[in-house]
Amino acid sequence: MSDLKLSQVKSRTIQVGEFVELEAGQDVIDSPLYNEDIAPAKIEERTWNTWNVAALWVGMAICVPTYTLGGVLTAYFGLSVVEALLAIFLANVIVLIPLTLNAFPGTKYGIPFPVLLRSSFGLIGSNVPALIRALISCGWFGIQTMFGGMAIHLLFSALSSSWASLGDSGIVIGFFIFWSLNIYVVIKGSNSIKLLETLAAPMLLAVGIGLIFWAAPQTDLSVVLSTPANRPEGASVWSYFFGGLTAMVGFWATLSLNIPDFSRYVKSQKDQIVGQIIGLPLTMLLFASLGVILTAASESLVGETVADPISLIGKIDSPFWVVISMIIIIIATISTNTAANIVSPTNDFQNVFPKLINSKRGTLLTGLVGILLMGWELLIKLGWVVSDVSVESMYSNWLLAYSSFLGPIAGIMIVDYFLIRKQELDLVSLYKKDGIYPAFNAAGLIAFFVPAALTVLAMTTDSMGWFYSYGWFTGSALGGTIYYFAAPHIGAGKASVTEPQKS
Numbered sequence: 367m368s369d370l371k372l373s374q375v376k377s378r379t380i381q382v383g384e385f386v387e388l389e390a391g392q393d394v395i396d397s398p399l400y401n402e403d404i405a406p407a408k409i410e411e412r413t414w415n416t417w418n419v420a421a422l423w424v425g426m427a428i429c430v431p432t433y434t435l436g437g438v439l440t441a442y443f444g445l446s447v448v449e450a451l452l453a454i455f456l457a458n459v460i461v462l463i464p465l466t467l468n469a470f471p472g473t474k475y476g477i478p479f480p481v482l483l484r485s486s487f488g489l490i491g492s493n494v495p496a497l498i499r500a501l502i503s504c505g506w507f508g509i510q511t512m513f514g515g516m517a518i519h520l521l522f523s524a525l526s527s528s529w530a531s532l533g534d535s536g537i538v539i540g541f542f543i544f545w546s547l548n549i550y551v552v553i554k555g556s557n558s559i560k561l562l563e564t565l566a567a568p569m570l571l572a573v574g575i576g577l578i579f580w581a582a583p584q585t586d587l588s589v590v591l592s593t594p595a596n597r598p599e600g601a602s603v604w605s606y607f608f609g610g611l612t613a614m615v616g617f618w619a620t621l622s623l624n625i626p627d628f629s630r631y632v633k634s635q636k637d638q639i640v641g642q643i644i645g646l647p648l649t650m651l652l653f654a655s656l657g658v659i660l661t662a663a664s665e666s667l668v669g670e671t672v673a674d675p676i677s678l679i680g681k682i683d684s685p686f687w688v689v690i691s692m693i694i695i696i697i698a699t700i701s702t703n704t705a706a707n708i709v710s711p712t713n714d715f716q717n718v719f720p721k722l723i724n725s726k727r728g729t730l731l732t733g734l735v736g737i738l739l740m741g742w743e744l745l746i747k748l749g750w751v752v753s754d755v756s757v758e759s760m761y762s763n764w765l766l767a768y769s770s771f772l773g774p775i776a777g778i779m780i781v782d783y784f785l786i787r788k789q790e791l792d793l794v795s796l797y798k799k800d801g802i803y804p805a806f807n808a809a810g811l812i813a814f815f816v817p818a819a820l821t822v823l824a825m826t827t828d829s830m831g832w833f834y835s836y837g838w839f840t841g842s843a844l845g846g847t848i849y850y851f852a853a854p855h856i857g858a859g860k861a862s863v864t865e866p867q868k869s
Contacts, residue, residue: 377794379866384635385409386475386866388793399489400797403725404716407476407630414632418560419641421567422628425701426621427649428574430513433657433675435614435650440658443610444597447590447658453607454654457614458647464622464776464842465646469638471783472626475793479624479710480717483775484796486782486849487814488807488857493718495775495814499623500711502768504732506620507707508740511548513676514699515541520680521692534747541744545733548700552708552729559704560631566701573694574656577675584666585659593662608836615838618646619772623779624710708732770821770837774814774845781846782810786853792864808857813849817841 375391388394388406414422439450471482479499483492518540523530532539551558597606632638657675664672668681679691712728723731737744783789795801821841824834833840 379793381866382409384474386793394794394797397798398721401716401720401724404478404481404713404720406793412631412633414560416637416641418564419632419638420645421563422705423642423645424567424649425563426706427646428653428698429702430674430676432650432653435654436658437661439610440596444595444606445610446595447593449607451655453610454614455647455651457611458650461615461618461622462642462646464780465625465642466639467780468622469625469629470635472629473632473635473638475791476630477626478630478713479626480714481796482626484803485787485791486778486807487810488804489799491806491811496714496717498771500714502620503707503711504735505739507703507736510699510703510707511541511545511736512740512743514544514696516676517692517695518543521689524685524688538744538747548703548708549729549733551700551704553726563701563705566697569694569697574653577656577660581660581663581667585663590659590662612836612838616768619838621706622776623772627709627713770834770841771818773838773841774817777842777846778810778813778849781850785850794864803859804857809849809852812852813845816848817844
C-alpha cells in the first residue's frame with residue numbers, strides 16, 4: 367500500500383476469539399499518544415502459556431525481600447512466626463483478586479498498564495497514577511540492584527582476594543555491573559524476560575531446597591514455630607495481624623496494578639488466571655518460611671544471626687558453593703528486578719511522551735532514576751558520607767505507606783473496567799485525542815485524591831490511624847466506591863464504544 371493510501375486508512379479493531387486487535391491507521395500512528403512499544407500486542411505476540419505465567423511469579427517471588435518478610439513481620443509488626451507465615455499466605459491469596467481482575471483487559475486488548483489507565487483517569491490524567499507507580503518501581507529497582515551488587519561482590523570475592531580487599535567499594539562496582547545486566551535484559555524485549563523467567567524458576571526452586579537440606583540438621587522446627595510474638599503482653603492479636611496483612615498485600619500491590627504489562631502477551635484468560643494461582647501464593651509462603659528457618663538456624667550455621675541469604679551464603683566456608691549459590695542468586699534477583707521493577711516504569715515513562723520516549727529510552731530513564739534513589743546508600747558504601755540511615759533497612763517501613771496510595775488505583779481500575787465499561791473498551795480511542803475518552807477523567811482523579819488525602823492526614827496527625835494501618839483495603843474500597851458513583855456523572859467520557867469487526 368502506498369503512503370498516500372496509508373494516510374487515508376483509519377484505524378479499526380478486529381475480534382479474534384477472545385482477543386481484540388488494533389489495526390493502526392495513520393490517524394493513530396500520527397497521534398501523540400501512540401508509539402509502537404505501548405501499542406497493543408499483536409495476536410501472534412501473545413505466546414505466554416500457563417507455565418510461563420507461573421514461572422514469572424516464581425522468578426519474581428524468590429528474592430531477598432521475600433526471604434526477609436517473616437523477620438519483618440515478627441520484628442516490626444509484633445507477630446509470632448506462625449502468625450507471620452499465615453499473614454504472608456493470606457495476603458498473597460487476597461492480592462490474587464486484583465491481579466487476576468486487572469490482568470483481564472491486558473489479555474483481551476493487548477494493552478499495557480498506563481494505556482489501560484487512560485480509561486479510568488483520562489488520556490493525560492493517566493500519568494498521575496502511572497508516575498506514582500513508576501517512582502515506587504524505581505525505588506524497588508534500586509534496592510534489588512543493591513542486593514544484586516552484594517551478590518556479585520561476594521561472587522568475585524570468592525574467586526579473588528584482590529577483589530575481596532575492595533570491601534564496600536566492591537559492592538558499589540557490583541551494583542553497576544548488576545544494573546547493566548538488568549537493563550540489557552529489558553531492552554532485549556518481552557521474549558528475553560519470558561525466557562529468563564522460565565529458565566530461572568527451576569534453578570531458584572533447587573537452591574531453596576538445597577538451603578533447606580543445609581539448614582535442617584541445625585534447626586529444631588518446633589522451636590522456630592513456637593517463637594512467641596514480639597508485642598505487649600495481653601495485646602489483641604487482630605490489630606497487629608491486620609497491620610501485617612496490609613503490609614504483605616502491599617508487597618505485590620505494585621504488580622496488581624501493572625499486571626497488564628505481562629498479561630498482554632498471554633494466550634488466554636485461563637492461562638493468566640491459572641498461572642498466577644499456581645505461581646504466587648505457595649512460592650511466597652515457602653520462600654518466606656525458608657527465610658524464617660534459615661535466620662533461626664544461622665547462629666548454629668555461621669556463629670551469628672544473619673537475616674538475608676546473600677550474607678548468610680557468603681559466610682559458607684566453601685568457595686565452590688559460594689560461587690554456585692551467588693550465580694543463582696544473581697539470576698534470581700535479575701528475574702525479579704527486570705519483571706517487577708523495570709517493565710512498568712519503562713511503559714509509564716513512555717505514556718508521558720510516547721513520541722519522545724520509546725522502550726529503550728524508558729528503560730534507561732528507569733535505570734537512571736533507580737541510581738539517583740540509591741545515591742545516598744552508594745555514597746555511604748564508598749565512605750564519602752557517614753550516616754546511620756540505610757535504605758536497605760528502610761524498605762520494610764514503606765510497605766504500608768505505598769500500599770495506601772496504590773489501593774485506590776486498584777479499586778478504580780477494577781470498577782471502571784468491570785462495572786462502568788462492562789469489559790468493553792474503545793481500543794482506537796485509547797490512542798487518540800478525539801475519541802470517547804477525555805483528557806482528564808474527573809471521577810478517577812477525585813476517587814484517587816480523596817483516599818490519598820485521608821492517608822496523608824492519618825500519617826501526619828493522630829486522627830484516623832486505622833485508615834493508614836489498613837491502607838490498601840480502606841483505600842481500594844473507598845476509591846472504588848467513589849468512582850462507581852461519580853463516573854456516570856462526571857468526566858468519564860462518552861459511553862459508546864466502536865464494536866470490533868469479527869475475524
